[in-house]
Amino acid sequence: MNKNKEQLLNKRYRAERRFRLYGQSAIFMALLFLTIFIFKIFSTGYSAFQKTWLIVPVNFDAEMMMIDQNPSKEDLQDADYYDIALKSMADLDQNANDDQKNQLKRMVSYFFEKEIKNEILNDPSLIGKTKEVYLTASDDLDQVFKGNYPRDLPEDQRRVSDYQLKIFDQLVAKGKVESKFNISFFTYADSREAELAGIASSFMGSIFSILVCLMIAFPVAVLAAIYLEEFAPKNRFTDFIEVNINNLAAVPSIVFGLLGLGVLLAIFHLPRSTPLVGGITLSLMTLPTIIIAARASLKAVPPSIREAALAMGASRMQTTMHHTVPLSMPGTLSGTIIGLAQALGETAPLILIGMVAFVNTIPGSPMDPAASLPVQIYIWAESAERGFVEKVSACIMVLLGFLIIMNLFAQIIRHKFEKKWN
Amino acid sequence: MKKNGIKMIKIKAKNVDVFYGKKQALYNIGLDIEENQVTALIGPSGCGKSTFLRCLNRMNDVIDICRVKGEILINDFNINDKSCDVVRLREKIGMVFQKPNPFPKTVYENISYGPTIHGMAQSKQEMDEIVETSLKKAALWEEVKDRLHEPGTGLSGGQQQRLCIARAISVRPEVILMDEPCSALDPIATAQIEELIDELKKEHTIIIVTHSMAQAARVSQNTGFFHLGQLIEHGSTDKIFKNPDNTKTQDYITGRFG
Numbered sequence: 024m025n026k027n028k029e030q031l032l033n034k035r036y037r038a039e040r041r042f043r044l045y046g047q048s049a050i051f052m053a054l055l056f057l058t059i060f061i062f063k064i065f066s067t068g069y070s071a072f073q074k075t076w077l078i079v080p081v082n083f084d085a086e087m088m089m090i091d092q093n094p095s096k097e098d099l100q101d102a103d104y105y106d107i108a109l110k111s112m113a114d115l116d117q118n119a120n121d122d123q124k125n126q127l128k129r130m131v132s133y134f135f136e137k138e139i140k141n142e143i144l145n146d147p148s149l150i151g152k153t154k155e156v157y158l159t160a161s162d163d164l165d166q167v168f169k170g171n172y173p174r175d176l177p178e179d180q181r182r183v184s185d186y187q188l189k190i191f192d193q194l195v196a197k198g199k200v201e202s203k204f205n206i207s208f209f210t211y212a213d214s215r216e217a218e219l220a221g222i223a224s225s226f227m228g229s230i231f232s233i234l235v236c237l238m239i240a241f242p243v244a245v246l247a248a249i250y251l252e253e254f255a256p257k258n259r260f261t262d263f264i265e266v267n268i269n270n271l272a273a274v275p276s277i278v279f280g281l282l283g284l285g286v287l288l289a290i291f292h293l294p295r296s297t298p299l300v301g302g303i304t305l306s307l308m309t310l311p312t313i314i315i316a317a318r319a320s321l322k323a324v325p326p327s328i329r330e331a332a333l334a335m336g337a338s339r340m341q342t343t344m345h346h347t348v349p350l351s352m353p354g355t356l357s358g359t360i361i362g363l364a365q366a367l368g369e370t371a372p373l374i375l376i377g378m379v380a381f382v383n384t385i386p387g388s389p390m391d392p393a394a395s396l397p398v399q400i401y402i403w404a405e406s407a408e409r410g411f412v413e414k415v416s417a418c419i420m421v422l423l424g425f426l427i428i429m430n431l432f433a434q435i436i437r438h439k440f441e442k443k444w445n
Numbered sequence: 446m447k448k449n450g451i452k453m454i455k456i457k458a459k460n461v462d463v464f465y466g467k468k469q470a471l472y473n474i475g476l477d478i479e480e481n482q483v484t485a486l487i488g489p490s491g492c493g494k495s496t497f498l499r500c501l502n503r504m505n506d507v508i509d510i511c512r513v514k515g516e517i518l519i520n521d522f523n524i525n526d527k528s529c530d531v532v533r534l535r536e537k538i539g540m541v542f543q544k545p546n547p548f549p550k551t552v553y554e555n556i557s558y559g560p561t562i563h564g565m566a567q568s569k570q571e572m573d574e575i576v577e578t579s580l581k582k583a584a585l586w587e588e589v590k591d592r593l594h595e596p597g598t599g600l601s602g603g604q605q606q607r608l609c610i611a612r613a614i615s616v617r618p619e620v621i622l623m624d625e626p627c628s629a630l631d632p633i634a635t636a637q638i639e640e641l642i643d644e645l646k647k648e649h650t651i652i653i654v655t656h657s658m659a660q661a662a663r664v665s666q667n668t669g670f671f672h673l674g675q676l677i678e679h680g681s682t683d684k685i686f687k688n689p690d691n692t693k694t695q696d697y698i699t700g701r702f703g
Contacts, residue, residue: 257509327546331609334504334540335559336532336616345558346548 068416074205075160075168081111082153108136132159162217162410217410223385228393235302240309248317272311279308280372296377296392305366316358320351353440357433364429370397396422455480455650461515483651485661488671502538539613543625545605547597555597559616583611603634623653
C-alpha cells in the first residue's frame with residue numbers, strides 16, 4: 024500500500040517536471056525564432072542607415088551656368104547646372120570617350136544636378152571657384168561600397184561596368200568616397216531610385232492614417248462600450264449586438280478594405296490613396312478591438328463603486344461619468360493603443376483603397392495621397408534593384424520601433440494610471 | 446422617540462413583495478420604523494433582510510430582473526410611486542454597505558462628492574465645513590485631519606467604513622441604511638461603529654441589517670426578524686430578545702438554527 028502511494032507521488036512529480044520542460048522548450052523555441060528574425064532584419068537592414076557619397080570637385084563656371092558674375096537669387100534658381108554637373112563627372116577621367124562619360128554620369132544619382140545647385144544657393148560666392156561637392160552615389164555603387172554587391176559576376180550580368188568599378192576604386196583609394204548617416208532615408212519620399220528612396224511619405228501617411236483612425240474609432244467605440252455596459256438593458260437584442268461585435272473583430276482585414284473601396288471610394292467619392300480613406304477603413308477594423316477592451320475595463324470596475332455613487336444620489340449618468348469611466352480609462356486607453364498598433368501594421372485594406380500607389384511627395388494633410396509603412400515595405404520588397412533589399416529591412420525596423428514604442432506607451436499608461444481599489 | 450407619548454413613524458412598509466425574476470424573495474412585508482431610533486433587521490442568510498433594506502432607497506432598481514410591489518411610505522410619501530424621483534430619494538436616505546467602498550479618491554473628495562452633486566455648498570469654505578462636520582460626526586476627524594488629501598482607500602478597514610458613514614451623512618439624510626456595516630471589521634472597529642450608531646440616531650433614523658444577534662441587542666431599540674422572505678416578528682428589541690411571541694424567533698435567537 025505504502026509503496027503504491029510512493030509510486031503515485033513520484034508519478035505526479037514526474038508529470039510536473041515533464042510539463043515544466045514542455046513549457047520551457049516552447050518558450051525557448053519562441054525566443055529562438057524571434058532572435059533569428061530580429062538578427063536577419065538587423066543584419067540586412069542596418070546598412071540602409073548609411074549612404075555612400077562621392078566627393079567630386081566641381082568648377083562653378085559662370086559662363087557654363089549661363090549667368091553673369093553677380094547673379095541675383097532668381098538667376099541662381101534658373102541657372103543651368105546640368106552642364107557643369109556633367110563636366111564635373113566627366114573630368115574624373117580626362118581620357119574618357121563619350122560612352123565612358125555617360126557611364127561616369129551614371130555613377131551618381133540623377134539628383135546630382137540638384138545637389139550642385141543647393142551648394143551654390145547656400146554659398147553664392149562659389150561662382151568662378153572650384154569646390155569638392157558631396158554627390159549621392161548610385162545605388163549600385165552604394166551596394167558595392169557596403170560590400171553587398173558581388174563584384175566577381177561576369178560584367179554582362181552586372182549593372183556596374185568594369186570601367187565604373189575602376190574609376191570608383193580610384194576614388195576610394197584617394198579617399199574621395201565617404202559613408203555617412205543616411206538622413207535622406209527619413210526625409211525623402213519614395214523614389215524609383217533606391218539611393219534616393221526614403222520613408223518620409225509612408226511615415227507621414229501612417230501617422231495621418233492612425234490619427235484619422237483614432238479620431239473616429241476612439242469616441243465611437245468608447246460611447247458604444249459605455250452604452251452597452253452601463254445603460255443598455257440586458258436582453259436578446261443586446262446579446263445579439265455583443266456577439267456581432269466579437270464577430271466583427273474576427274473579420275479578415277481585407278474585407279474592410281473592400282468595404283472602403285466599395286463605399287468610401289465608389290459611393291462617397293472620397294479622394295483615392297489618401298490617409299483619410301485609409302484611416303476610416305482602419306477605424307472600422309479597430310472599432311471592435313477598442314469596444315471589447317473598453318467593455319472589459321468597465322466590467323472590471325467593482326460594482327461596489329457604482330453602488331456607492333448611486334446610494335449617494337448620483338444619477339446613472341453621474342455615476343458613469345464621475346466614477347466608472349475614469350476608473351476604466353487606463354484599460355480603455357491601452358486597449359486603444361494596442362488596436363492602433365494593429366492598424367498601423369495593416370497592409371491589405373490599404374492596398375485595396377489605393378494607398379499602394381507610387382507617391383513621391385510627402386503628404387501635408389490626410390487629404391494628400393500617401394503610402395503607409397507596411398505598404399512601403401510591400402512596394403520595396405517587390406522592387407528588383409539590389410538597393411531596395413536593405414531598405415525593406417530598414418523600413419521594417421522603423422515600423423517595429425514604432426510598434427514597440429506604442430506598446431510600451433500602452434503598458435506605461437496601464438501601470439501608471441491604474442488606481443487600486445481595495 | 447415619542448412625542449406626546451405617541452411613537453413617530455418614519456417609514457411604513459405595506460404589503461411589500463419582491464421578485465427576482467420568477468423567484469419571490471419577500472412575501473407581504475409590513476413594517477413600521479420609528480423615527481430617530483435604531484431598527485435592527487436580523488435573520489439567517491438569504492432571508493431577505495438586505496433585499497428589504499435595499500427597497501427603502503430603491504437600490505433594487507439597479508438589478509434588471511428585480512421587481513418590487515407594494516407600498517413603502519416615507520414621510521407618508523410612497524417611494525414606489527412613479528412620481529418619486531430616485532435621486533432625491535437617495536439624497537434623503539443614505540446607505541452604508543457591507544464592505545467599505547470609498548471612492549478611489551482622496552478623503553476630502555469622498556465626503557465632498559454628495560454635497561457637490563446635490564449643490565449643497567456655495568463656496569469652498571462651506572464645503573470645508575461640511576467635510577469637517579461630517580468627519581467629526583463619524584468620529585474620524587482626529588485621525589484623518591492631516592491626510593484629507595490622501596486616498597481614502599489608504600485608510601484601515603474600520604476607518605474606511607467610518608469614512609463611508611461620513612460620506613453618507615454629508616448630505617444630511619433623514620434615514621441611514623446600514624447593510625451589515627461591521628461584518629468586515631475587527632471587534633475594536635466594530636465597537637467604534639456601534640458607538641457611532643448610538644450617536645447618529647439623535648439626528649437620523651437608522652436601519653441596520655446585522656448577522657450578529659449581540660450587535661442587534663446592543664445597538665437597536667426595535668428589531669425585525671426575517672425568515673425565508675417573511676417578516677416573522679417585529680417589536681421592541683427588549684421584547685424580541687427576552688420574550689418573543691413566535692417559536693421560530695425564539696429558536697433563532699437562542700441559536701437553535703441560522
